[in-house]
Amino acid sequence: MDNDTIRSLARMDSGGAPVVSLYLDVDGSRRVRPGDYQRQFEKLVSHAKAAAAGAAGAAEDLERIQAYVKGGLDRSGIRGLAIFSCSEAGLWEVINLPVPVRDQLVINQSPQLAQLELLAEQHARFAVLLADRQRARVLVVQMGEIVRSEERFDALPRHEDDGGDWDRDHVHHHQAAAAQRHLRRAATLAFSVFQDDGFDHLILGTPEEMVSELRHELHAYLRDRVATARPIPLAARDDEVRQVVQEVEEELRRSRETAVVGELREGLATGKAVAGLAPVLASLVERRVATLVVSTGFAAAGWRCPACDHLAGVGRRCPVCPADMDQVDDVVEEALGLTLSHGGRVVSCRDNADLDVLGRIGALLRY
Numbered sequence: 001m002d003n004d005t006i007r008s009l010a011r012m013d014s015g016g017a018p019v020v021s022l023y024l025d026v027d028g029s030r031r032v033r034p035g036d037y038q039r040q041f042e043k044l045v046s047h048a049k050a051a052a053a054g055a056a057g058a059a060e061d062l063e064r065i066q067a068y069v070k071g072g073l074d075r076s077g078i079r080g081l082a083i084f085s086c087s088e089a090g091l092w093e094v095i096n097l098p099v100p101v102r103d104q105l106v107i108n109q110s111p112q113l114a115q116l117e118l119l120a121e122q123h124a125r126f127a128v129l130l131a132d133r134q135r136a137r138v139l140v141v142q143m144g145e146i147v148r149s150e151e152r153f154d155a156l157p158r159h160e161d162d163g164g165d166w167d168r169d170h171v172h173h174h175q176a177a178a179a180q181r182h183l184r185r186a187a188t189l190a191f192s193v194f195q196d197d198g199f200d201h202l203i204l205g206t207p208e209e210m211v212s213e214l215r216h217e218l219h220a221y222l223r224d225r226v227a228t229a230r231p232i233p234l235a236a237r238d239d240e241v242r243q244v245v246q247e248v249e250e251e252l253r254r255s256r257e258t259a260v261v262g263e264l265r266e267g268l269a270t271g272k273a274v275a276g277l278a279p280v281l282a283s284l285v286e287r288r289v290a291t292l293v294v295s296t297g298f299a300a301a302g303w304r305c306p307a308c309d310h311l312a313g314v315g316r317r318c319p320v321c322p323a324d325m326d327q328v329d330d331v332v333e334e335a336l337g338l339t340l341s342h343g344g345r346v347v348s349c350r351d352n353a354d355l356d357v358l359g360r361i362g363a364l365l366r367y
């Protein structure tokens with residue numbers, strides 16, 4: 001999964017034909033046998049057939065997805081599955097995810113991307129630049145997987161190669177200049193990986209005494225992305241590199257959560273934020289939500305208007321238009337989707353006591 005895939009799905013035009021979006025938790029630790037997730041899938045299908053207006057037109061897509069899910073998945077390294085299908089528009093996209101997803105089957109006129117966007121937001125792309133005086137490695141890691149790996153080697157000149165004509169100082173000077181050229185090439189290698197693959201954060205894995213020199217050689221774009229520096233040995237195994245990335249990701253997540261909840265509390269004092277489900281839904285309907293902040297796992301039953309997308313905690317009459325609203329299992333999930341479709345941002349917080357006290361959900365407002 002990458003941002004290009006999400007963007008091209010978001011741009012996809014079905015010409016009014018129904019698009020089926022499926023998210024299925026296929027995590028082998030929770031759903032041990034294939035029958036476990038297949039049964040869950042059947043439940044989602046019968047639920048969707050009963051609820052969704054476009055279900056009849058999507059029969060072919062549902063069959064195709066069913067054949068895929070029942071066809072024996074290779075689940076190695078895969079904990080979540082996302083499938084988007086619209087046979088009329090020639091869309092068939094299967095995305096295997098190394099992280100679990102929330103079961104969801106939606107039949108709509110466009111792909112339901114809220115979960116994917118949230119995953120992309122939570123699992124930024126990291127690059128790790130390992131460098132010593134003559135070797136360099138660049139690894140790109142996303143969702144705990146190494147998605148790219150590059151190396152370079154610039155041998156330091158050795159004394160024997162000079163035929164012994166040079167004195168010791170000259171050799172040292174020569175070696176230092178070569179080491180610096182190597183760091184420049186290492187920085188260039190990192191930049192070319194950035195241009196090809198893109199990444200959000202860069203971790204410098206060099207001995208401490210080389211950090212500032214390496215930072216100096218980096219392109220300005222990359223200098224802005226340096227998250228931290230850690231002394232990681234060049235010969236580190238892939239799982240050691242992944243472990244460092246996981247730790248840094250966790251630190252960044254915690255500080256992001258603390259910052260956004262702090263902003264929320266300040267906003268509440270100045271009227272630029274709301275907290276609690278009912279005020280958040282009301283602001284969302286007014287399209288005022290810039291950032292939705294929600295406790296991971298928070299869910300609540302509610303209502304959604306099929307005509308105007310109004311979301312509410314109580315139904316059934318839509319307060320905005322003459323239609324009757326539909327009951328939804330989880331109005332929080334709907335709120336996430338609506339925020340993203342309005343161009344807003346979603347921050348999901350794990351175990352943030354300050355947010356829990358505020359009702360587990362809040363929103364920073366545009367105005």
Ligand SMILES: [Zn+2]
Nearest residue numbers: 305308318321
């Ligand atoms: Zn309505």
